[in-house]
Amino acid sequence: MNYHEVEFLTSSPKIEDCPQSDLPEFVLAGRSNVGKSSLINALVNRKKAAYVGNKPGKTRFLNFFKVDNRCMLVDVPGYGFANRSQKELIQFGEMMDGYFGNRPNLKALILIVDYRHKPTKDDIIMIEYARELHMSIVVIATKKDKCKRSELAKLKKCISETLAVPSTSIIDFSSETKEGVDELWQKIDSFVEE
Ligand SMILES: Nc1nc2c(ncn2[C@@H]2O[C@H](COP(=O)(O)OP(=O)(O)OP(=O)(O)O)[C@@H](O)[C@H]2O)c(=O)[nH]1
Ligand SMILES: [Mg+2]
Numbered sequence: 622m623n624y625h626e627v628e629f630l631t632s633s634p635k636i637e638d639c640p641q642s643d644l645p646e647f648v649l650a651g652r653s654n655v656g657k658s659s660l661i662n663a664l665v666n667r668k669k670a671a672y673v674g675n676k677p678g679k680t681r682f683l684n685f686f687k688v689d690n691r692c693m694l695v696d697v698p699g700y701g702f703a704n705r706s707q708k709e710l711i712q713f714g715e716m717m718d719g720y721f722g723n724r725p726n727l728k729a730l731i732l733i734v735d736y737r738h739k740p741t742k743d744d745i746i747m748i749e750y751a752r753e754l755h756m757s758i759v760v761i762a763t764k765k766d767k768c769k770r771s772e773l774a775k776l777k778k779c780i781s782e783t784l785a786v787p788s789t790s791i792i793d794f795s796s797e798t799k800e801g802v803d804e805l806w807q808k809i810d811s812f813v814e815e
Contacts, residue, residue, distance in 0.1 A: 623666050624666065625664070625665040625666055625667075625688050625689055626688065626689050626690065627665045627667060627670050627686055627687070627688055628686070628687040628688075629670065629684070629685070629686055630685040630686070630687055630693075631683075631684070631685050632681070632682045632683070632684045632685075633682055633683045633685070634681075634682045634683075634712075634716065635716070635719065636683075636716070636719035636720055636722075636723050639683060639685065639720070639723075639724075640685050642685075642687070642693055642726065643726060644687065644690075644691065644692050644693045644726060645691075645692045645693070645726055645728045645812060645813045646692065646693040646694075646695060646724055646726045646727045646728060647692060647693070647694050647695065647727075647728055647729055647730075647731055647809060647812070648694075648695040648697060648720070648721075648724075648727060648730055648731065649661065649694070649695065649696055649697060649731045649733060650697060650700075650730055650731070650732050650733070650747050650751075651699055651700075651732060651733035651734060651744070651747075652699050652700060652701040652702075652734075652735070652741060652743060652744065653677035653678055653698070653699030653700065653701055653702035654674075654676070654677040654678075654679075654699060654702075655699060655733050655734065655735050655763065655764075656733060656735070656763045656764060656796055657671075657680065657696055657697070657699060657733050658671035658672055658673045658674075658679065658680055658696055659671075659673050659763075659796035660731075660733060660761065660763060660794065660796055660805075661686060661694055661696050662796065663794075663796040663799055663802050664688075664694070664802060664805065664806065665686070665688055665694075670686060671684065671686070671696050677699060677702045678698065678699070678702045678705075680696055680697065680698045680699065681698055682697075682698070682716070683695055683696075683697055683716065683720055684696040684697070691813060692809060692813050693726075695720075697717070697720075698713065700713070700743045700747065701741055701743040721750075721754060727756070728757060728812040728813070728815070729756065729757040729758065729759055729809075729812055730747075730751045730756050730757070730758050730759070731759045731761060731805075732744070732747060732748055732751070732758055732759065732760050732761065732784075733761045733763055733794075734760065734761070734762055734763070734780055734784070735762075735763065735764050736762040736763060736764050736765045736767070736768050736773075736776055736777075736780075736793070736794075737764060737767060737768055737776060739779050739780070739783055740780055740783045740784050744783075744784065745783070745784065748760075748784055748785075748786075757812065758786070759792065759805070759808055760780070760784060760786050760790065760791045760792070761791070761792045761794045761801065761805065762776075762777065762780055762791050762792070762793055762794060763794040763795065763796065763801075764794075764795060764796075764797075765793050765794060765795040765798075765800060765801075766795040766797040766798050766800075773793075777791060777793075792804050792805055792808065
């Protein structure tokens with residue numbers, strides 16, 4: 622299905638302001654500038670549902686998108702953004718803790734990494750955090766269009782080993798070519814139908 626109905630609900634700095642909803646929910650996480658917002662746009666087949674930027678730190682707060690009246694996608698600021706002040710880092714941590722502790726319909730964390738790079742310490746902290754909360758985790762390797770074909774296997778192995786997830790469970794993705802969009806929707810649908 623290519624057409625998706627998208628409703629942007631809110632951009633909430635605080636968990637108290639997040640929309641109430643019974644829909645199955647999916648939250649994106651990943652380093653700043655990795656391509657989280659672009660992935661949302663690719664998924665819903667829109668150019669500008671979510672803000673995309675050349676500079677890291679484009680997305681602020683928790684952004685809720687209701688898709689097809691069927692699920693909720695939550696775009697969040699990236700981590701590992703060097704120019705954040707101590708105060709902003711604490712606020713970010715509190716916002717995320719508030720979020721993860723208060724969304725009973727949260728079905729899975731969609732962790733997005735850059736196909737080209739070894740996942741960072743922050744990525745490992747993120748995936749460990751989700752594991753401790755016993756959350757389902759979907760790992761996406763994005764920006765595949767920027768990789769050399771001959772290096773794909775090696776790069777994927779590095780991601781798989783660093784995050785300790787089976788290589789076969791990692792979804793190859795590109796917001797440019799739209800590779801992976803169908804596969805990710807299938808994955809999301811399988812959680813929605815649970
Ligand atoms: N070539 C290529 N570029 C991409 C892809 N995904 C994202 N980009 C580019 O990467 C930059 C960052 O994309 P965003 O989607 O804003 O990244 P983000 O993770 O939401 O960033 P923050 O909101 O700052 O955390 C933009 O210039 C995008 O056009 C991709 O699959 N391929
Ligand atoms: Mg963003």
